Amino acid sequence: MIKRDLILPPEILYPIDEWRWVESALSSQFLAQAETIFTVSNGYLGLRGTFEEGGPAYQHGTFVNGFHETWLISYAEGAFGFATTGQTITNLPDPKIIRLYVDDEPFNISTARILRYERALDMRAGTLDREVLWETADGRQLLVESRRLVSFFEKHVAVIPYRVTVLNARAALVLSSEIIEHPLPEKNEYNDPRLAQGIANQVLCQQMAEGKGQRVILGYRTKRSGMALACGMDHTLETDCASSSETKWGEHGAQVVFLIDAEPNKPIALTKYITYHSSPSDETGELSVRAGRTLDRIVHHGFERLLSDQRVYLDDFWKQSDIQISAQPPRLQQCLRWNLFQLIQAAGRADDTGIAAKGLTSQTYDGHYF
Numbered sequence: 001m002i003k004r005d006l007i008l009p010p011e012i013l014y015p016i017d018e019w020r021w022v023e024s025a026l027s028s029q030f031l032a033q034a035e036t037i038f039t040v041s042n043g044y045l046g047l048r049g050t051f052e053e054g055g056p057a058y059q060h061g062t063f064v065n066g067f068h069e070t071w072l073i074s075y076a077e078g079a080f081g082f083a084t085t086g087q088t089i090t091n092l093p094d095p096k097i098i099r100l101y102v103d104d105e106p107f108n109i110s111t112a113r114i115l116r117y118e119r120a121l122d123m124r125a126g127t128l129d130r131e132v133l134w135e136t137a138d139g140r141q142l143l144v145e146s147r148r149l150v151s152f153f154e155k156h157v158a159v160i161p162y163r164v165t166v167l168n169a170r171a172a173l174v175l176s177s178e179i180i181e182h183p184l185p186e187k188n189e190y191n192d193p194r195l196a197q198g199i200a201n202q203v204l205c206q207q208m209a210e211g212k213g214q215r216v217i218l219g220y221r222t223k224r225s226g227m228a229l230a231c232g233m234d235h236t237l238e239t240d241c242a243s244s245s246e247t248k249w250g251e252h253g254a255q256v257v258f259l260i261d262a263e264p265n266k267p268i269a270l271t272k273y274i275t276y277h278s279s280p281s282d283e284t285g286e287l288s289v290r291a292g293r294t295l296d297r298i299v300h301h302g303f304e305r306l307l308s309d310q311r312v313y314l315d316d317f318w319k320q321s322d323i324q325i326s327a328q329p330p331r332l333q334q335c336l337r338w339n340l341f342q343l344i345q346a347a348g349r350a351d352d353t354g355i356a357a358k359g360l361t362s363q364t365y366d367g368h369y370f
Helices: 030-035 284-301 305-320 330-349
Strands: 021-025 045-046 063-064 068-072 085-089 098-102 111-124 125-136 139-148 157-166 171-180 204-212 215-222 228-238 242-250 252-262 268-279
Touching: 021 030, 021 268, 030 063, 030 157, 045 139, 063 157, 085 171, 098 139, 125 330, 139 305, 157 171, 157 305, 171 228, 204 242, 204 284, 215 252, 215 284, 228 242, 228 252, 252 268, 268 284, 284 305, 305 330
Parallel strands: none
Antiparallel strands: 021 111, 045 063, 068 085, 098 171, 111 125, 125 139, 139 157, 157 268, 171 252, 204 215, 215 228, 228 268, 242 252
């Protein structure tokens, strides 16, 4: 067994809250752990806790339960009964990306001047919430608020409301909402059985791409296992500021760009609706039709309905599953609820699939069930 030193999160960075896991400042030391801690999932779809702006990131991750690629297992000398095919959960195109530019300068949370920061996993609401007050080099202040939800009620759905308010000046803003394929991670060279083996070549072959307005749907199939996937995004933009948009898609993803003439204290609220559909046998065309129907429904119903349904689902879960303790230290109650929340995130909508050893937080153990 591999032994690791236990490192407790410092309260100055991760203050104790019984119902939320809170991060009060960005720390590169805990970047990898935070991405796992802030993963949101419903048992079918999992979004690793990287930032909407794309960085900094230890490892990007978007996963669908059971969606995998196969690879040949080689031996120096074969024998009867040896396994010949391995399976690794596939890291899918990332739908979380929403890049922010002010006067065409990108917002990079690791280098920006941050006046206020909080990121929190709300275990009662089932959301990942973030609030950042950013001051640019020329003194303009922007309040950037985001929320991330993977729905327990709508199995194939995630949604990201992203809100920007320029507080003290006019600014030319760009919001670039993307689905992108990140570079493949390096192959496991540490002989650590917990890490994914890694697949050297590109796994997904794009079979279709279509867009209309602020919606894009992409279709893929894995090279060896033959599994099919359709992923899509659609948007609503609410603001009193003048704005326009353009949509692009291609071989490695899709992009919807919003150009906004931001005015002081006039919020710009972008809501990004996301859907993933997968199948071991259906054609990508069929899955893309399902994805379109899903986007039609959730955009029509809006974010507030998804949020309300999420709260009803989790209220029932906590009513049946919450465990309250009076033991010290107080971090113990928070950790206990976080672990219970991980169980529902891993199993809630797993339906007829298994529960991976690490849920849908990463490719650890190749996403295998034990």
